[in-house]
Amino acid sequence: MKIAVITGASSGMGREFVLQLSKTEDLEEIWVIARRRERLEELSAIVETPIRILSMDLTDRESMDTYRDLLKAEKPDVKILVNASGFGKFGSFEEMDYDAIMNMIDLNDKAYVAMTYLTLPYMHEGAEIYQLDSLSSFQPVPYINVYGATKAFVLSFSRALNVELKKRKIRVMAVCPGWVRTEFFDRAVVDDTIQYYNKFFTPEQVIRRAIRDMKKGKDVSVCGFSIRVQVFFTKLLPHRLVMKIWCRQQKK
Numbered sequence: 001m002k003i004a005v006i007t008g009a010s011s012g013m014g015r016e017f018v019l020q021l022s023k024t025e026d027l028e029e030i031w032v033i034a035r036r037r038e039r040l041e042e043l044s045a046i047v048e049t050p051i052r053i054l055s056m057d058l059t060d061r062e063s064m065d066t067y068r069d070l071l072k073a074e075k076p077d078v079k080i081l082v083n084a085s086g087f088g089k090f091g092s093f094e095e096m097d098y099d100a101i102m103n104m105i106d107l108n109d110k111a112y113v114a115m116t117y118l119t120l121p122y123m124h125e126g127a128e129i130y131q132l133d134s135l136s137s138f139q140p141v142p143y144i145n146v147y148g149a150t151k152a153f154v155l156s157f158s159r160a161l162n163v164e165l166k167k168r169k170i171r172v173m174a175v176c177p178g179w180v181r182t183e184f185f186d187r188a189v190v191d192d193t194i195q196y197y198n199k200f201f202t203p204e205q206v207i208r209r210a211i212r213d214m215k216k217g218k219d220v221s222v223c224g225f226s227i228r229v230q231v232f233f234t235k236l237l238p239h240r241l242v243m244k245i246w247c248r249q250q251k252k
Contacts, residue, residue, distance in 0.1 A: 010034035012182030014084030
């Protein structure tokens with residue numbers, strides 16, 4: 001059975017991956033993972049590809065055990081894995097809630113590693129892994145400190161894993177968008193710490209670009225020419241200067 005597995009599928013980028021991959025890929029089933037079952041049920045009603053709903057909390061070890069056992073029982077041919085779960089918090093590190101910080105690391109990093117590790121034995125030549133990352137992965141980002149650091153981990157993990165899996169002809173790509181209009185901001189923004197947003201993209205734009213970049217053999221996907229220019233200069237300039245510019249934009 002040829003399937004795709006997509007986490008964070010209840011909203012935003014994960015949901016958009018479901019919508020687009022169901023149209024572009026020849027799949028027998030899509031396994032959608034998120035905590036909000038009702039959202040996944042709504043999604044299954046508008047997608048032609050059969051949907052299997054897995055209502056799980058990926059920060060919970062028992063959920064990972066459930067997923068591992070399901071793979072063992074079904075032995076699917078996983079053509080595509082999309083790790084799109086995650087959340088962010090904007091604000092000063094010392095004023096953040098401790099549990100929120102730990103949960104961010106658990107979901108943005110540990111869950112990605114666990115899902116990738118558990119799924120890889122069921123992936124074969126030609127399979128693809130999309131890791132939803134962020135523009136913040138390319139530089140230290142004051143006041144988005146922990147979130148940016150979790151995404152820097154994802155970038156390093158994804159690019160290195162892509163090299164390791166070349167012998168199996170499995171591709172891994174980090175998807176690194178800038179600001180995207182999703183429910184992410186409902187949870188991330190708690191005050192006016194971050195004030196400057198230079199450009200917004202839609203999930204449709206980002207995922208369309210990601211699918212195209214995967215077919216081109218890239219290991220990083222960045223949507224938008226202006227954002228790619230920003231990444232170029234972020235790599236070129238000293239990070240001390242990049243952070244200074246960022247803080248000036250945010251009036252810090």
